[in-house]
Amino acid sequence: MNIRLQLFELEDQNWFPHVVREGMQDYLRFMISTLDTYEAALPCLAELLTKTKQRHITDLCSGAGGGIANLREALSKTMGTPVHVTLTDLYPNLDAYEYLKIESKGAIDFIPEPINALDVPEHIRGVRTIFSSFHHFPPHIAKNILQDAADKHAAIGIFEGAKKSWTELLLLWLTFPIVVLLITPFIKPFKMSRLFFTYIIPLIPLGILWDGTVSLLRIYPPEKLKKISEKVHAPNYIWRTGRVGKGPGKHVIYLIGYPRV
Structure with a gap:
Protein backbone atom coordinates (compact mmCIF):
# COMPACT_ATOMS: atom_id res chain seq x y z
CA MET A 1 0.00 0.00 0.00
CA ASN A 2 2.06 2.95 -1.27
CA ILE A 3 -0.75 5.48 -1.21
CA ARG A 4 -1.12 7.99 1.59
CA LEU A 5 -4.38 9.81 2.33
CA GLN A 6 -4.39 12.64 4.88
CA LEU A 7 -8.02 12.30 6.04
CA PHE A 8 -8.63 13.03 9.74
CA GLU A 9 -8.57 11.14 13.03
CA LEU A 10 -11.02 11.78 15.85
CA GLU A 11 -8.19 11.71 18.38
CA ASP A 12 -6.66 14.82 16.78
CA GLN A 13 -9.75 16.99 17.15
CA ASN A 14 -9.84 19.57 19.96
CA TRP A 15 -13.56 18.94 20.48
CA PHE A 16 -13.12 15.18 20.93
CA PRO A 17 -13.84 14.12 24.57
CA HIS A 18 -10.54 13.62 26.38
CA VAL A 19 -11.92 10.70 28.43
CA VAL A 20 -12.67 8.81 25.19
CA ARG A 21 -9.28 9.80 23.72
CA GLU A 22 -7.57 8.36 26.80
CA GLY A 23 -9.60 5.15 26.53
CA MET A 24 -8.50 4.73 22.92
CA GLN A 25 -4.87 5.41 23.85
CA ASP A 26 -5.04 2.91 26.72
CA TYR A 27 -6.27 0.21 24.33
CA LEU A 28 -3.46 0.98 21.90
CA ARG A 29 -0.89 0.85 24.72
CA PHE A 30 -2.21 -2.53 25.86
CA MET A 31 -2.08 -4.04 22.36
CA ILE A 32 1.34 -2.63 21.44
CA SER A 33 2.80 -3.80 24.75
CA THR A 34 1.18 -7.24 24.57
CA LEU A 35 2.32 -7.85 20.99
CA ASP A 36 5.69 -6.19 21.63
CA THR A 37 5.13 -4.44 18.33
CA TYR A 38 8.27 -2.33 18.37
CA GLU A 39 10.72 -5.11 19.22
CA ALA A 40 12.15 -4.88 15.69
CA ALA A 41 12.98 -1.19 16.26
CA LEU A 42 15.46 -2.02 19.02
CA PRO A 43 18.61 -1.89 16.82
CA CYS A 44 17.59 1.53 15.45
CA LEU A 45 17.07 2.89 18.96
CA ALA A 46 20.35 1.43 20.16
CA GLU A 47 22.08 3.08 17.20
CA LEU A 48 20.62 6.48 18.08
CA LEU A 49 21.73 6.17 21.70
CA THR A 50 25.19 4.92 20.75
CA LYS A 51 25.85 7.54 18.07
CA THR A 52 24.83 10.37 20.40
CA LYS A 53 26.38 8.83 23.55
CA GLN A 54 23.12 9.26 25.44
CA ARG A 55 21.03 7.03 27.69
CA HIS A 56 17.92 9.18 27.78
CA ILE A 57 14.91 9.13 25.45
CA THR A 58 12.37 11.93 25.25
CA ASP A 59 9.24 10.44 23.72
CA LEU A 60 7.02 12.91 21.87
CA CYS A 61 3.32 12.41 21.11
CA SER A 62 3.37 9.59 23.67
CA GLY A 63 -0.36 8.92 23.79
CA ALA A 64 -0.59 6.37 26.61
CA GLY A 65 3.04 5.24 26.22
CA GLY A 66 2.32 2.03 24.32
CA GLY A 67 5.26 -0.37 24.20
CA ILE A 68 7.73 2.02 25.82
CA ALA A 69 8.17 -0.08 28.97
CA ASN A 70 9.21 -3.18 27.01
CA LEU A 71 11.55 -1.15 24.82
CA ARG A 72 13.18 0.60 27.75
CA GLU A 73 13.92 -2.69 29.49
CA ALA A 74 15.29 -4.25 26.29
CA LEU A 75 17.39 -1.17 25.54
CA SER A 76 18.85 -1.16 29.03
CA LYS A 77 19.97 -4.76 28.54
CA THR A 78 21.36 -4.02 25.08
CA MET A 79 23.25 -0.91 26.21
CA GLY A 80 24.46 -2.52 29.43
CA THR A 81 23.27 0.45 31.47
CA PRO A 82 19.87 1.85 32.55
CA VAL A 83 18.02 3.87 29.91
CA HIS A 84 15.64 6.56 31.14
CA VAL A 85 12.49 7.64 29.27
CA THR A 86 10.51 10.88 29.57
CA LEU A 87 6.97 10.81 28.15
CA THR A 88 5.41 13.95 26.64
CA ASP A 89 2.30 14.81 24.69
CA LEU A 90 0.18 17.74 23.61
CA TYR A 91 -2.68 16.02 25.49
CA PRO A 92 -0.87 14.18 28.33
CA ASN A 93 -2.51 10.97 29.51
CA LEU A 94 -1.48 11.49 33.12
CA ASP A 95 -3.12 8.37 34.58
CA ALA A 96 -1.26 6.15 32.11
CA TYR A 97 2.01 8.00 32.72
CA GLU A 98 1.70 7.66 36.49
CA TYR A 99 1.03 3.95 36.07
CA LEU A 100 4.13 3.50 33.87
CA LYS A 101 6.26 5.54 36.26
CA ILE A 102 5.25 3.38 39.22
CA GLU A 103 5.67 0.11 37.28
CA SER A 104 9.16 1.13 36.11
CA LYS A 105 10.19 2.40 39.56
CA GLY A 106 10.84 5.85 38.12
CA ALA A 107 12.84 4.78 35.06
CA ILE A 108 9.94 6.12 32.99
CA ASP A 109 9.01 9.69 33.88
CA PHE A 110 6.82 12.31 32.24
CA ILE A 111 6.23 16.00 31.77
CA PRO A 112 2.67 16.86 32.88
CA GLU A 113 2.45 20.06 30.82
CA PRO A 114 1.54 19.92 27.10
CA ILE A 115 4.61 19.60 24.84
CA ASN A 116 4.39 20.45 21.14
CA ALA A 117 6.58 18.27 18.91
CA LEU A 118 6.95 21.24 16.56
CA ASP A 119 8.74 23.31 19.18
CA VAL A 120 10.29 21.21 21.91
CA PRO A 121 11.74 23.48 24.64
CA GLU A 122 15.53 23.77 24.59
CA HIS A 123 15.89 22.40 28.13
CA ILE A 124 14.26 19.07 27.18
CA ARG A 125 17.15 16.86 26.13
CA LYS A 143 9.12 18.13 7.96
CA ASN A 144 9.02 20.89 10.58
CA ILE A 145 9.13 18.31 13.40
CA LEU A 146 12.32 16.90 11.91
CA GLN A 147 13.66 20.42 11.37
CA ASP A 148 13.08 21.32 15.02
CA ALA A 149 15.11 18.28 16.06
CA ALA A 150 17.92 19.18 13.65
CA ASP A 151 17.94 22.85 14.70
CA LYS A 152 18.38 21.76 18.33
CA HIS A 153 20.97 19.06 17.48
CA ALA A 154 18.72 16.27 18.74
CA ALA A 155 18.70 12.76 17.32
CA ILE A 156 15.22 11.56 16.38
CA GLY A 157 13.55 8.25 15.61
CA ILE A 158 10.17 7.92 13.90
CA PHE A 159 8.46 4.52 14.24
CA GLU A 160 5.13 3.25 12.94
CA GLY A 161 4.00 -0.22 14.03
CA ALA A 162 2.67 -1.47 10.71
CA LYS A 163 3.68 -2.92 7.37
CA LYS A 164 1.04 -0.70 5.74
CA SER A 165 -0.85 -3.34 3.80
CA TRP A 166 -4.42 -4.08 2.76
CA THR A 167 -4.21 -7.32 4.77
CA GLU A 168 -3.67 -5.32 7.96
CA LEU A 169 -6.72 -3.22 7.14
CA LEU A 170 -8.83 -6.32 6.60
CA LEU A 171 -7.63 -7.87 9.87
CA LEU A 172 -8.48 -4.67 11.72
CA TRP A 173 -12.09 -4.81 10.56
CA LEU A 174 -12.49 -8.56 11.12
CA THR A 175 -10.79 -8.99 14.50
CA LEU A 182 -12.55 -9.29 25.34
CA ILE A 183 -9.54 -7.34 26.61
CA THR A 184 -11.02 -4.07 27.90
CA PRO A 185 -11.57 -5.33 31.52
CA PHE A 186 -7.87 -6.26 31.72
CA ILE A 187 -6.40 -2.90 30.70
CA LYS A 188 -4.59 -1.10 33.52
CA PRO A 189 -5.02 1.24 35.25
CA PHE A 190 -8.66 0.27 35.66
CA LYS A 191 -11.21 2.97 34.77
CA MET A 192 -15.00 2.82 34.99
CA SER A 193 -15.16 5.38 32.19
CA ARG A 194 -13.38 2.91 29.87
CA LEU A 195 -16.00 0.25 30.58
CA PHE A 196 -18.84 2.74 30.13
CA PHE A 197 -17.60 4.04 26.78
CA THR A 198 -16.87 0.52 25.54
CA TYR A 199 -19.93 -1.50 26.58
CA ILE A 200 -22.70 1.05 27.27
CA TRP A 210 -12.22 4.77 12.56
CA ASP A 211 -8.83 6.06 13.69
CA GLY A 212 -7.17 2.67 13.10
CA THR A 213 -8.44 2.60 9.52
CA VAL A 214 -7.40 6.18 8.89
CA SER A 215 -4.00 5.61 10.53
CA LEU A 216 -3.09 2.84 8.10
CA LEU A 217 -4.07 5.06 5.19
CA ARG A 218 -2.08 8.00 6.62
CA ILE A 219 1.16 6.19 7.49
CA TYR A 220 4.10 7.38 5.42
CA PRO A 221 5.83 4.55 3.54
CA PRO A 222 9.66 4.67 3.66
CA GLU A 223 9.87 6.33 0.26
CA LYS A 224 7.80 9.30 1.43
CA LEU A 225 9.69 9.54 4.72
CA LYS A 226 12.92 9.74 2.72
CA LYS A 227 11.54 12.62 0.64
CA ILE A 228 10.47 14.50 3.76
CA SER A 229 13.89 14.08 5.40
CA GLU A 230 15.59 15.34 2.22
CA LYS A 231 13.76 18.66 2.64
CA VAL A 232 15.17 19.21 6.13
CA HIS A 233 18.00 21.73 6.24
CA ALA A 234 20.51 19.66 8.18
CA PRO A 235 23.73 19.23 6.18
CA ASN A 236 25.50 17.41 9.00
CA TYR A 237 22.73 14.90 9.66
CA ILE A 238 22.51 11.24 8.70
CA TRP A 239 19.01 10.05 7.76
CA ARG A 240 17.92 6.46 7.13
CA THR A 241 14.52 4.91 6.57
CA GLY A 242 13.13 1.46 5.87
CA ARG A 243 11.03 -1.47 7.09
CA VAL A 244 11.99 -4.07 9.69
CA GLY A 245 10.30 -6.98 11.45
CA LYS A 246 8.53 -10.18 10.52
CA GLY A 247 5.25 -11.76 11.52
CA PRO A 248 1.79 -10.41 12.42
CA GLY A 249 1.94 -7.26 14.54
CA LYS A 250 5.74 -7.13 14.31
CA HIS A 251 6.33 -4.90 11.28
CA VAL A 252 7.83 -1.44 11.79
CA ILE A 253 8.36 1.44 9.37
CA TYR A 254 11.10 3.75 10.61
CA LEU A 255 13.06 6.93 9.98
CA ILE A 256 16.08 7.79 12.11
CA GLY A 257 18.25 10.88 12.01
CA TYR A 258 21.25 12.02 14.06
CA PRO A 259 24.11 14.51 13.81
CA ARG A 260 27.15 13.31 11.93
CA VAL A 261 30.08 12.93 14.33
Whole structure:
Protein backbone atom coordinates (compact mmCIF):
# COMPACT_ATOMS: atom_id res chain seq x y z
CA MET A 1 0.00 0.00 0.00
CA ASN A 2 2.06 2.95 -1.27
CA ILE A 3 -0.75 5.48 -1.21
CA ARG A 4 -1.12 7.99 1.59
CA LEU A 5 -4.38 9.81 2.33
CA GLN A 6 -4.39 12.64 4.88
CA LEU A 7 -8.02 12.30 6.04
CA PHE A 8 -8.63 13.03 9.74
CA GLU A 9 -8.57 11.14 13.03
CA LEU A 10 -11.02 11.78 15.85
CA GLU A 11 -8.19 11.71 18.38
CA ASP A 12 -6.66 14.82 16.78
CA GLN A 13 -9.75 16.99 17.15
CA ASN A 14 -9.84 19.57 19.96
CA TRP A 15 -13.56 18.94 20.48
CA PHE A 16 -13.12 15.18 20.93
CA PRO A 17 -13.84 14.12 24.57
CA HIS A 18 -10.54 13.62 26.38
CA VAL A 19 -11.92 10.70 28.43
CA VAL A 20 -12.67 8.81 25.19
CA ARG A 21 -9.28 9.80 23.72
CA GLU A 22 -7.57 8.36 26.80
CA GLY A 23 -9.60 5.15 26.53
CA MET A 24 -8.50 4.73 22.92
CA GLN A 25 -4.87 5.41 23.85
CA ASP A 26 -5.04 2.91 26.72
CA TYR A 27 -6.27 0.21 24.33
CA LEU A 28 -3.46 0.98 21.90
CA ARG A 29 -0.89 0.85 24.72
CA PHE A 30 -2.21 -2.53 25.86
CA MET A 31 -2.08 -4.04 22.36
CA ILE A 32 1.34 -2.63 21.44
CA SER A 33 2.80 -3.80 24.75
CA THR A 34 1.18 -7.24 24.57
CA LEU A 35 2.32 -7.85 20.99
CA ASP A 36 5.69 -6.19 21.63
CA THR A 37 5.13 -4.44 18.33
CA TYR A 38 8.27 -2.33 18.37
CA GLU A 39 10.72 -5.11 19.22
CA ALA A 40 12.15 -4.88 15.69
CA ALA A 41 12.98 -1.19 16.26
CA LEU A 42 15.46 -2.02 19.02
CA PRO A 43 18.61 -1.89 16.82
CA CYS A 44 17.59 1.53 15.45
CA LEU A 45 17.07 2.89 18.96
CA ALA A 46 20.35 1.43 20.16
CA GLU A 47 22.08 3.08 17.20
CA LEU A 48 20.62 6.48 18.08
CA LEU A 49 21.73 6.17 21.70
CA THR A 50 25.19 4.92 20.75
CA LYS A 51 25.85 7.54 18.07
CA THR A 52 24.83 10.37 20.40
CA LYS A 53 26.38 8.83 23.55
CA GLN A 54 23.12 9.26 25.44
CA ARG A 55 21.03 7.03 27.69
CA HIS A 56 17.92 9.18 27.78
CA ILE A 57 14.91 9.13 25.45
CA THR A 58 12.37 11.93 25.25
CA ASP A 59 9.24 10.44 23.72
CA LEU A 60 7.02 12.91 21.87
CA CYS A 61 3.32 12.41 21.11
CA SER A 62 3.37 9.59 23.67
CA GLY A 63 -0.36 8.92 23.79
CA ALA A 64 -0.59 6.37 26.61
CA GLY A 65 3.04 5.24 26.22
CA GLY A 66 2.32 2.03 24.32
CA GLY A 67 5.26 -0.37 24.20
CA ILE A 68 7.73 2.02 25.82
CA ALA A 69 8.17 -0.08 28.97
CA ASN A 70 9.21 -3.18 27.01
CA LEU A 71 11.55 -1.15 24.82
CA ARG A 72 13.18 0.60 27.75
CA GLU A 73 13.92 -2.69 29.49
CA ALA A 74 15.29 -4.25 26.29
CA LEU A 75 17.39 -1.17 25.54
CA SER A 76 18.85 -1.16 29.03
CA LYS A 77 19.97 -4.76 28.54
CA THR A 78 21.36 -4.02 25.08
CA MET A 79 23.25 -0.91 26.21
CA GLY A 80 24.46 -2.52 29.43
CA THR A 81 23.27 0.45 31.47
CA PRO A 82 19.87 1.85 32.55
CA VAL A 83 18.02 3.87 29.91
CA HIS A 84 15.64 6.56 31.14
CA VAL A 85 12.49 7.64 29.27
CA THR A 86 10.51 10.88 29.57
CA LEU A 87 6.97 10.81 28.15
CA THR A 88 5.41 13.95 26.64
CA ASP A 89 2.30 14.81 24.69
CA LEU A 90 0.18 17.74 23.61
CA TYR A 91 -2.68 16.02 25.49
CA PRO A 92 -0.87 14.18 28.33
CA ASN A 93 -2.51 10.97 29.51
CA LEU A 94 -1.48 11.49 33.12
CA ASP A 95 -3.12 8.37 34.58
CA ALA A 96 -1.26 6.15 32.11
CA TYR A 97 2.01 8.00 32.72
CA GLU A 98 1.70 7.66 36.49
CA TYR A 99 1.03 3.95 36.07
CA LEU A 100 4.13 3.50 33.87
CA LYS A 101 6.26 5.54 36.26
CA ILE A 102 5.25 3.38 39.22
CA GLU A 103 5.67 0.11 37.28
CA SER A 104 9.16 1.13 36.11
CA LYS A 105 10.19 2.40 39.56
CA GLY A 106 10.84 5.85 38.12
CA ALA A 107 12.84 4.78 35.06
CA ILE A 108 9.94 6.12 32.99
CA ASP A 109 9.01 9.69 33.88
CA PHE A 110 6.82 12.31 32.24
CA ILE A 111 6.23 16.00 31.77
CA PRO A 112 2.67 16.86 32.88
CA GLU A 113 2.45 20.06 30.82
CA PRO A 114 1.54 19.92 27.10
CA ILE A 115 4.61 19.60 24.84
CA ASN A 116 4.39 20.45 21.14
CA ALA A 117 6.58 18.27 18.91
CA LEU A 118 6.95 21.24 16.56
CA ASP A 119 8.74 23.31 19.18
CA VAL A 120 10.29 21.21 21.91
CA PRO A 121 11.74 23.48 24.64
CA GLU A 122 15.53 23.77 24.59
CA HIS A 123 15.89 22.40 28.13
CA ILE A 124 14.26 19.07 27.18
CA ARG A 125 17.15 16.86 26.13
CA GLY A 126 17.63 13.26 25.02
CA VAL A 127 17.08 11.24 21.87
CA ARG A 128 13.63 12.09 20.53
CA THR A 129 11.20 9.36 19.52
CA ILE A 130 7.72 9.32 18.03
CA PHE A 131 5.84 6.01 18.06
CA SER A 132 2.58 5.43 16.15
CA SER A 133 1.95 9.17 15.77
CA PHE A 134 4.00 10.69 12.94
CA HIS A 135 1.27 9.86 10.44
CA HIS A 136 -0.99 12.39 12.17
CA PHE A 137 0.97 15.22 10.59
CA PRO A 138 0.73 16.40 6.97
CA PRO A 139 4.07 16.53 5.09
CA HIS A 140 4.91 20.18 5.78
CA ILE A 141 4.34 19.77 9.53
CA ALA A 142 6.14 16.41 9.58
CA LYS A 143 9.12 18.13 7.96
CA ASN A 144 9.02 20.89 10.58
CA ILE A 145 9.13 18.31 13.40
CA LEU A 146 12.32 16.90 11.91
CA GLN A 147 13.66 20.42 11.37
CA ASP A 148 13.08 21.32 15.02
CA ALA A 149 15.11 18.28 16.06
CA ALA A 150 17.92 19.18 13.65
CA ASP A 151 17.94 22.85 14.70
CA LYS A 152 18.38 21.76 18.33
CA HIS A 153 20.97 19.06 17.48
CA ALA A 154 18.72 16.27 18.74
CA ALA A 155 18.70 12.76 17.32
CA ILE A 156 15.22 11.56 16.38
CA GLY A 157 13.55 8.25 15.61
CA ILE A 158 10.17 7.92 13.90
CA PHE A 159 8.46 4.52 14.24
CA GLU A 160 5.13 3.25 12.94
CA GLY A 161 4.00 -0.22 14.03
CA ALA A 162 2.67 -1.47 10.71
CA LYS A 163 3.68 -2.92 7.37
CA LYS A 164 1.04 -0.70 5.74
CA SER A 165 -0.85 -3.34 3.80
CA TRP A 166 -4.42 -4.08 2.76
CA THR A 167 -4.21 -7.32 4.77
CA GLU A 168 -3.67 -5.32 7.96
CA LEU A 169 -6.72 -3.22 7.14
CA LEU A 170 -8.83 -6.32 6.60
CA LEU A 171 -7.63 -7.87 9.87
CA LEU A 172 -8.48 -4.67 11.72
CA TRP A 173 -12.09 -4.81 10.56
CA LEU A 174 -12.49 -8.56 11.12
CA THR A 175 -10.79 -8.99 14.50
CA PHE A 176 -10.95 -5.68 16.34
CA PRO A 177 -14.66 -5.70 17.32
CA ILE A 178 -14.13 -9.03 19.11
CA VAL A 179 -10.72 -8.24 20.61
CA VAL A 180 -11.71 -4.92 22.17
CA LEU A 181 -14.70 -6.48 23.94
CA LEU A 182 -12.55 -9.29 25.34
CA ILE A 183 -9.54 -7.34 26.61
CA THR A 184 -11.02 -4.07 27.90
CA PRO A 185 -11.57 -5.33 31.52
CA PHE A 186 -7.87 -6.26 31.72
CA ILE A 187 -6.40 -2.90 30.70
CA LYS A 188 -4.59 -1.10 33.52
CA PRO A 189 -5.02 1.24 35.25
CA PHE A 190 -8.66 0.27 35.66
CA LYS A 191 -11.21 2.97 34.77
CA MET A 192 -15.00 2.82 34.99
CA SER A 193 -15.16 5.38 32.19
CA ARG A 194 -13.38 2.91 29.87
CA LEU A 195 -16.00 0.25 30.58
CA PHE A 196 -18.84 2.74 30.13
CA PHE A 197 -17.60 4.04 26.78
CA THR A 198 -16.87 0.52 25.54
CA TYR A 199 -19.93 -1.50 26.58
CA ILE A 200 -22.70 1.05 27.27
CA ILE A 201 -21.97 3.85 24.81
CA PRO A 202 -19.33 2.30 22.50
CA LEU A 203 -17.48 5.48 21.58
CA ILE A 204 -14.08 3.91 22.28
CA PRO A 205 -14.52 0.91 19.91
CA LEU A 206 -16.02 3.09 17.19
CA GLY A 207 -13.27 5.68 17.63
CA ILE A 208 -10.52 3.05 17.45
CA LEU A 209 -12.04 1.44 14.37
CA TRP A 210 -12.22 4.77 12.56
CA ASP A 211 -8.83 6.06 13.69
CA GLY A 212 -7.17 2.67 13.10
CA THR A 213 -8.44 2.60 9.52
CA VAL A 214 -7.40 6.18 8.89
CA SER A 215 -4.00 5.61 10.53
CA LEU A 216 -3.09 2.84 8.10
CA LEU A 217 -4.07 5.06 5.19
CA ARG A 218 -2.08 8.00 6.62
CA ILE A 219 1.16 6.19 7.49
CA TYR A 220 4.10 7.38 5.42
CA PRO A 221 5.83 4.55 3.54
CA PRO A 222 9.66 4.67 3.66
CA GLU A 223 9.87 6.33 0.26
CA LYS A 224 7.80 9.30 1.43
CA LEU A 225 9.69 9.54 4.72
CA LYS A 226 12.92 9.74 2.72
CA LYS A 227 11.54 12.62 0.64
CA ILE A 228 10.47 14.50 3.76
CA SER A 229 13.89 14.08 5.40
CA GLU A 230 15.59 15.34 2.22
CA LYS A 231 13.76 18.66 2.64
CA VAL A 232 15.17 19.21 6.13
CA HIS A 233 18.00 21.73 6.24
CA ALA A 234 20.51 19.66 8.18
CA PRO A 235 23.73 19.23 6.18
CA ASN A 236 25.50 17.41 9.00
CA TYR A 237 22.73 14.90 9.66
CA ILE A 238 22.51 11.24 8.70
CA TRP A 239 19.01 10.05 7.76
CA ARG A 240 17.92 6.46 7.13
CA THR A 241 14.52 4.91 6.57
CA GLY A 242 13.13 1.46 5.87
CA ARG A 243 11.03 -1.47 7.09
CA VAL A 244 11.99 -4.07 9.69
CA GLY A 245 10.30 -6.98 11.45
CA LYS A 246 8.53 -10.18 10.52
CA GLY A 247 5.25 -11.76 11.52
CA PRO A 248 1.79 -10.41 12.42
CA GLY A 249 1.94 -7.26 14.54
CA LYS A 250 5.74 -7.13 14.31
CA HIS A 251 6.33 -4.90 11.28
CA VAL A 252 7.83 -1.44 11.79
CA ILE A 253 8.36 1.44 9.37
CA TYR A 254 11.10 3.75 10.61
CA LEU A 255 13.06 6.93 9.98
CA ILE A 256 16.08 7.79 12.11
CA GLY A 257 18.25 10.88 12.01
CA TYR A 258 21.25 12.02 14.06
CA PRO A 259 24.11 14.51 13.81
CA ARG A 260 27.15 13.31 11.93
CA VAL A 261 30.08 12.93 14.33
